[in-house]
Amino acid sequence: MNPKAQNRGAAIDLEQVSKAYGAFKALDGVSLRIEPGEFMTLLGPSGSGKTTTLNVIAGFTDVTSGKLLVGEKSVVGVPAHKRNIGVVFQHYALFPHMTVDRNVAYPLRLRGVTGAERERRVRHALDMVKMADFGHRYPSELSGGQQQRVALARAIVFDPPLLLMDEPLGALDKKLREWLQLEIKRIHRELGTTFVYVTHDQEEALVLSDRIAVFNRGAIEQIGTGRELYDEPATLFVGKFVGDSTVLRGPAATSGGETAIEISGQKVATAKRLANGGKPVMLLRPEKLALARPGAGNDGRNRLTGRIGEAIYLGSGSKYEVDLADGSKAIVRSTLEAQSFAIGDEVDLLFAGSDVKLLADDDKADLTLT
Amino acid sequence: MEMKPLTRVMLGLVCLLVAIWLVAPTLVVVPMSFNENKSLAFPPQGFSWQWYENFVTNPDWSNSFLNSLKVASIVAVVATVLGTLAAFGLDRMKARPANLLRMLMLTPMVVPGVVLAIGIYAVYLDTRLVGTLLGFVLAHTILALPFVLIAVSANLEVFDKRLETAAASLGANALTTFRTVTLPLIAPGVMSGLLFAFATSFDEIVVSLFITNPYLKTLPVQIFASITRDADPTVAAVGTILLCATTLLIGGGMLLLGRERKGAS
Amino acid sequence: MSASEPTIPAAERRRAWRPFALALPALVLLLAVIGYPLLTIVVRSLSEPQWGLQNYVWFFSVPINLAVLQRTFVISAWVTLVCVVCAYPYAYLMTAVGPRVRLLLLLCVLIPFWVSGVVRTLSWVILLQDSGVINSILRSLGFGGVRLIRTQTGVVIGMAQVLLPFMILPLYSVMKGIDLKLVQAARSLGARPSRAFLTVYLPLSLPGVYAGAVIVFILALGFYITPALLGGPRSTMLSTLVQTQVLSLLQWGRGGAMGVVLLVTTFVLLALAAPVMRSRHRQAGRP
Numbered sequence: 022m023n024p025k026a027q028n029r030g031a032a033i034d035l036e037q038v039s040k041a042y043g044a045f046k047a048l049d050g051v052s053l054r055i056e057p058g059e060f061m062t063l064l065g066p067s068g069s070g071k072t073t074t075l076n077v078i079a080g081f082t083d084v085t086s087g088k089l090l091v092g093e094k095s096v097v098g099v100p101a102h103k104r105n106i107g108v109v110f111q112h113y114a115l116f117p118h119m120t121v122d123r124n125v126a127y128p129l130r131l132r133g134v135t136g137a138e139r140e141r142r143v144r145h146a147l148d149m150v151k152m153a154d155f156g157h158r159y160p161s162e163l164s165g166g167q168q169q170r171v172a173l174a175r176a177i178v179f180d181p182p183l184l185l186m187d188e189p190l191g192a193l194d195k196k197l198r199e200w201l202q203l204e205i206k207r208i209h210r211e212l213g214t215t216f217v218y219v220t221h222d223q224e225e226a227l228v229l230s231d232r233i234a235v236f237n238r239g240a241i242e243q244i245g246t247g248r249e250l251y252d253e254p255a256t257l258f259v260g261k262f263v264g265d266s267t268v269l270r271g272p273a274a275t276s277g278g279e280t281a282i283e284i285s286g287q288k289v290a291t292a293k294r295l296a297n298g299g300k301p302v303m304l305l306r307p308e309k310l311a312l313a314r315p316g317a318g319n320d321g322r323n324r325l326t327g328r329i330g331e332a333i334y335l336g337s338g339s340k341y342e343v344d345l346a347d348g349s350k351a352i353v354r355s356t357l358e359a360q361s362f363a364i365g366d367e368v369d370l371l372f373a374g375s376d377v378k379l380l381a382d383d384d385k386a387d388l389t390l391t
Numbered sequence: 392m393e394m395k396p397l398t399r400v401m402l403g404l405v406c407l408l409v410a411i412w413l414v415a416p417t418l419v420v421v422p423m424s425f426n427e428n429k430s431l432a433f434p435p436q437g438f439s440w441q442w443y444e445n446f447v448t449n450p451d452w453s454n455s456f457l458n459s460l461k462v463a464s465i466v467a468v469v470a471t472v473l474g475t476l477a478a479f480g481l482d483r484m485k486a487r488p489a490n491l492l493r494m495l496m497l498t499p500m501v502v503p504g505v506v507l508a509i510g511i512y513a514v515y516l517d518t519r520l521v522g523t524l525l526g527f528v529l530a531h532t533i534l535a536l537p538f539v540l541i542a543v544s545a546n547l548e549v550f551d552k553r554l555e556t557a558a559a560s561l562g563a564n565a566l567t568t569f570r571t572v573t574l575p576l577i578a579p580g581v582m583s584g585l586l587f588a589f590a591t592s593f594d595e596i597v598v599s600l601f602i603t604n605p606y607l608k609t610l611p612v613q614i615f616a617s618i619t620r621d622a623d624p625t626v627a628a629v630g631t632i633l634l635c636a637t638t639l640l641i642g643g644g645m646l647l648l649g650r651e652r653k654g655a656s
Numbered sequence: 657m658s659a660s661e662p663t664i665p666a667a668e669r670r671r672a673w674r675p676f677a678l679a680l681p682a683l684v685l686l687l688a689v690i691g692y693p694l695l696t697i698v699v700r701s702l703s704e705p706q707w708g709l710q711n712y713v714w715f716f717s718v719p720i721n722l723a724v725l726q727r728t729f730v731i732s733a734w735v736t737l738v739c740v741v742c743a744y745p746y747a748y749l750m751t752a753v754g755p756r757v758r759l760l761l762l763l764c765v766l767i768p769f770w771v772s773g774v775v776r777t778l779s780w781v782i783l784l785q786d787s788g789v790i791n792s793i794l795r796s797l798g799f800g801g802v803r804l805i806r807t808q809t810g811v812v813i814g815m816a817q818v819l820l821p822f823m824i825l826p827l828y829s830v831m832k833g834i835d836l837k838l839v840q841a842a843r844s845l846g847a848r849p850s851r852a853f854l855t856v857y858l859p860l861s862l863p864g865v866y867a868g869a870v871i872v873f874i875l876a877l878g879f880y881i882t883p884a885l886l887g888g889p890r891s892t893m894l895s896t897l898v899q900t901q902v903l904s905l906l907q908w909g910r911g912g913a914m915g916v917v918l919l920v921t922t923f924v925l926l927a928l929a930a931p932v933m934r935s936r937h938r939q940a941g942r943p
Contacts, residue, residue, distance in 0.1 A: 053535070081556055101559040114557035118575045128561035175561065395849070409742045412763040412817055414781035417771050419789060424781055432787035471683040480678030492679055499690055503878025503922055505895040506915040509902045510693025513700065533689040536682060548847065594772050597880050601903070612855045614774045618885060630775035637770040
């Protein structure tokens, strides 16, 4: 084995992978290619199949059907302990009867690495996670964040070509989580290994990832960079799960290659056309919406009327929830200091047709958002 | 719950009596063992070591003691291995078969001793196992098994199975995982199972009374015979020795445990 | 490496059998050393001297047998009662005191286990006999002696001491879980201490009493050594009768029939108690 080549990271291919528990399909035809050295995040609500996918890659769960290749080789049927994949668990899973040093040395012992070489690699891994001074402690004597860093060192000490992380920061508080996110990013850069990261936190996914695969109900809704998911969501679910959004529904009419939607009696031009038919729904990002006092000019933009339902001061600006006439809510982010509205104010909601995302309606998108 | 002072005193008094009732029979053998007369009448007369001497020199006593030691040691090992394996298996089964099998394996605890004893005696007569080491070991192992099962199962219940998944991800196969992760973490349960198994065998009397013969007697059988035959204070000496031995063992164990815990922190 | 898909179900099936394989040695030994002997006894009770129910007819038609059966139940009931009465305050005190005293109380419960059961019975002989500790204390206090050894009272005292820990420990584990705030709540609602105890604490502790009582009663039914050494002819229990039939009279059929009666009684009681115990536990677990 050439450690240099290994360190470039392994590619992963899932082709039509399914996992069924009786009648319940935990994974339903998942296909995904992860490039060598890539930081891929599997994002989705609980029960969406992201952790099952991780378990399938790690070898903790057998697939019902489909192909799975790690480093261009099929690993279907290969037991977990022969896959040489590092895994970091949400609950650390450090061995309580071993010191930090022995925990980190464990995978090396299993691989027959001995003496000074083992010592050196344990030091190196602990240095990398900044835990070099804690080698003689037991896990019970460490804080949650420290334990997770040791777990990370243990998962990378044997230079696996692939590192899987299952909500590793889920049990930690916000400040620590943000700091460790940056640490994980740094370690990914230094190692060059392929990282697969599972989380339900879309902000975390945006901070960390090269690309994100959004899971829903055992299937992938969309794969793309954070920007692609935010700017060009392929489905209503992705639009709602990644970032804040306003969703508007109404009867649609298509004329001259452009779809217009009627919202509480007002025709809204979208400058878009729903490609594959179906019932369309409009999705708008908060920063693409503007608020104005009633009667102000609209510069050719679409205009809907509403009333401020909630006003939240964020420091860098304000966030408003606007109750529209048809009962739906719009979320607006305003960075204009001069402009401020109070709860109950009548307002006009302005937006350009070109900023509207037109997506196929999907009633399941609401149900799964919990 | 707050209590009136009178209730409090009454409660304390009742509990003191219960405590004495529990402990006194354990201690009463001590003065009797130094009796000068061959009698178990109270109070004992004079002071002498003769019954301890008798225990060591009389082959009836010393041999039965060694037999018990031999049987109990083998039983402890066999029952612990079988019980630990079984507890591990039950832990990994689906709930329904596991509960059924567990109930089955705990039956030796509730089957009335004499019923079991005549059954085993009947079978042993046919298979020539009466008065053999193998016969004692088999019978005692089955009686000790439930205790090992309970002790190890209790430990497995609180054992975090995710650690095994972690070990697998680090490259350990099932056997290595068991040896390096699971076993060290359930060791307290296994150890107490071992002790229970030893004690169960060392103390077993009902089945032993049936499957014994003049060539192979265990200590409880010898004690029983001695009590029913005559008032021999050697029994009291044996009781005192056992009391001291267990006290030393348990006290030593606690001390060791306490030191280990201190060392770890 | 061309590991193809269809190999998985086989691997999964193999893994599903592994737990059974682990439990197998213990199970085989269990069937050989418990199952087969018990079966032998059942068969012998039905087949010796010839096939039929004659041994059971004999058992239920001879007055002495019925008297012993009845006595076995009466003694077991007394032992259970004594255990409940003594264990309840003791277990309660264990929950009410500090950790040091609790350890001491727990130690007192466990010490009897330290010493060989036979030796413990010997101790009771020393204590209860006419020239024993209790009688010499009574005499020195100016009372006349009482006959304890070879009486039912003596048997009950000895058996209850052996079985007391089996009552105290489940009772303690239930009492430990009782939320004392509930008693405080009852007090704040106007209940006197005794009433708060009777209406709140006692019902909540009943599952422990029940569990302990079932264990003690069932174990008492099968007692052999203590009644044999402390009892006399008029306190013989069923186990002793079984032993006499088999070892002294070589009546395997009759002894077997008695054994089967004892065995069936035990399991019927267990089966009757199990569902009630389970539902009681659920009740106690409910907040």
